[in-house]
Amino acid sequence: MEIMGSLGLLNIIFIFLLASFLGGLIARILKLQPFVGYIIVGILFGSFLPKDLIEIDKLAEIGAILLLFSLGLELSLSKLQRILKVAVWGGIIQLVFSSVIFFIILLLFGFSQIVSLILAIGFSLSSTAVVVKLLSEKGDLESVHGELMVGWLLVQDLAVLPIMIFLTSLSTRGGNWFLSLALMSAKGFLIIGLVVLLGRLILPYLIHKVASFNSRELLLLLSVIFALGTAFLVNLFGFSFALGAFLAGVVISDSQEKHAVFAETRSLRDLFVALFFVTLGFSLIPSIFIKSSFLILILVLLIFLVKFLVFLLVNFTFGYYGKAAIISSLGLTQVGEFSFIIFSQANLLGLISPENASLGIAVALSSLILSPIVFKHSYTLWKRLKLAAENRPFLLKYILSSERNKNHNLGELSGHIVVCGFGRVGKWVCKALESLGIDFVVVDYNEKAIREAKEKGIKVVYGDASDHEIIKQAQVASSRCVVIAIPDKLAQEELITHIQTISPNVKIFARAHFDEDAVRLRFLRVDKVVQPEFEAAIGIVSSVLSALGKSNPEIKSKIRDLRRSHTISEEPSF
Structure with missing residues (x-):
């Protein structure tokens, strides 16, 4: 644009920040994830703003880097230990089976092999953000199906690393594809070694040195430099900036420095991530929703059905039946936020056209909007299946009897x-x-x-x-x-x-x-x-009052007052 001086850039940043605010507000009102609102408003703004806003793309790329860095940070490999076998092998089986089935379906719809492959991989992933939010709201994070779902999501998130390496190898033109993949894999191992060295040895030393100055600004700058610097280093080896940022986050995800880095970068991340998702929606072709509405609907329904059946098969394979199998399978049927990164990166690498990237994002977005509705009715479906299974031997085998028969x-x-x-x-x-x-x-x-x-x-x-x-x-x-x-x-x-x-x-x-x-x-x-949380508060209050020198009668009187004002006025007595 000719008007793109410094004032023009400021105007565009203002417009996109306004769009981010409106998108977040809409998402909050509709009880959706914020990024869904950002994308929707980005699509609306993209219908009347020019598409050649190069500067905002650069800011959005910083958003993608910080998003993947924080997603890597939030991964906790220690969480996999309790269900390691089920999570790792179940996750791999699900990704492979789902990708193969989606690949075949997309080929039947007339897509080319490369487009079918990339869309299939993206569709096989589920949304960590949406699922964890839904589980938290229902208080199901500690349930069996909750642990299964989180375990598989962690494996899917980790799978992004080889997927990004795979995309980079696909983009190599004019050579042996298998040789290119082998070379990229070798480079990948070298990069992982370098980043582990930076993240586990050098970064902790620098953080402790910076912390001695008692300056949050310096810690913020160091954290951002580590994220962007790692992204730049990985890019020198021919990989994307996004892959480098995600790897940087994963490397320090179980370190002591994780919380300090996450706390300092979170606000900055939220700002740039909002710009990223608005820009993602902005770059979509709005007409795709009208022109391909029937195709989008069919693909969303097929994704829900295929992923439900594949996850159900994985559950049965590892001995999970009944409610845990049904609810965990239904809860993971949506397409995840990592698919946005995969489709946009594939578009940047020239592997798929903007139209196909827009279609993939439109399908993913539609599934994310419908996902809370599907999950809300998962328990109802389970109860109906349980009733139906009582008089049907085939259903009984997989819904109830397998667990009933384990008991002596x-x-x-x-x-x-x-x-x-x-x-x-x-x-x-x-x-x-x-x-x-x-x-x-x-x-x-x-x-x-x-x-x-x-x-x-x-x-x-x-x-x-x-x-x-x-x-x-x-x-x-x-x-x-x-x-x-x-x-x-x-x-x-x-x-x-x-x-x-x-x-x-x-x-x-x-x-x-x-x-x-x-x-x-x-x-x-x-x-x-x-109520465990309330009882913990009572214990803390009692200890604090005792430390302040209050007498036992005073403490007991205050505790009684607190219980009286609380919803549960009785003392627990098991």
Whole structure:
């Protein structure tokens, strides 16, 4: 543009920041992820603004670098340890199967081999941001299906590294493709070694030196220099800036310096990332939504169906059935935010046309908008399948009986305690009961937790506690009380209702994360509701008042006042 002086650049930055604000506002109102709002507003602005805004593309590239750097930082390889085998092998199987199926489908739709391959790889990825948000809102991050989903998402995020190397090798023209891939892979290993050296040895030393000056500005500058510098270094070897930034983040993701770097770069990242997603929407061809609306709809439906079936197959392969299999499979059917990076990078490398990149992003965006609706109804689908399975042997095999048949007869029990959930809360409850010599049975759907309980000589029932047959095996009707220490709110409700139906005299003790959950449990006539976060606050208040020299009667009086003002006014008493 001829008007692009410094004033013109400032005007454009202002327009794009305004678009970012409007997009974020729209996303917040519609309860969508912010980047969805940014892309939508970018598309709207792109319909009347000129497309040749080179300067804003450069700022957006910084946004992509900081986005991938922070995504790398947020990866936690230690989280994979609990379900390492399932996460790694399950993730690889899912990526390969999904990519192959999507590749064949796209070929049948008339796309070229290279376009089909790139779109297929992008479509096989799921959204970490959306899934983690949905799981957090439902309090399901610690559930079996939550751990499975997060594990597979981490593997998918790590797969971005070889995918980006693969894209770079594809862009090499006029030579042996396999030789090019081998050369790029060798370069990749060399680069990883250099970045590990920088991130694990040199960066910590520099951070500690800079920290001694007590200057947040210097730490921010050092963090950005590390992200951009690594991106530049990787680019010298023929790879994209984005790959370098992501690798830099992954290298320090489990280091002590991670939190300091993340805290300092977050605000700057959010600003440039907003520009990146607005620019991404801006660069799309708006007419693609009208011209290819039917194709987009068909592709989204096929993606949901294929990914659901592939994830279901992976679940069955590794011994996960029932609710965990259904909910985790449905929850990962959307296309992830990494696909935006893959499609835009493929476009920059000349592998796919702007039209095909726009189509891929449009499909991904549509799936992200629909994803919360699909996930919201996953529990309803599970309940319907469970009802349907009761009278259908084929469904019963995969929905319920596989977990029911894993349990051995516990013998006749009476006057025992049933503990549903052997996680952080359930373990302490069991430890207390064991120390008092009280007979109890644990019900859990986590195979590792069940193995751990068995090794300690605890009576166990493997399966979903909300399944009527599973809870029946724990002999609830003859128990003294049931402790519900599972985080799944919907499963809690179903379990409580069933127990009250079959054995109304059995006392029920339950945990609740939030005030509204506690109110809901009280409405269900649970005998005792304990909110761990509130009890932690009570403990801290008591310790602080004691340290301030307050007498025991004063402390007890203040604690009583706090309990009285809280939703749950009773003291816990297991």
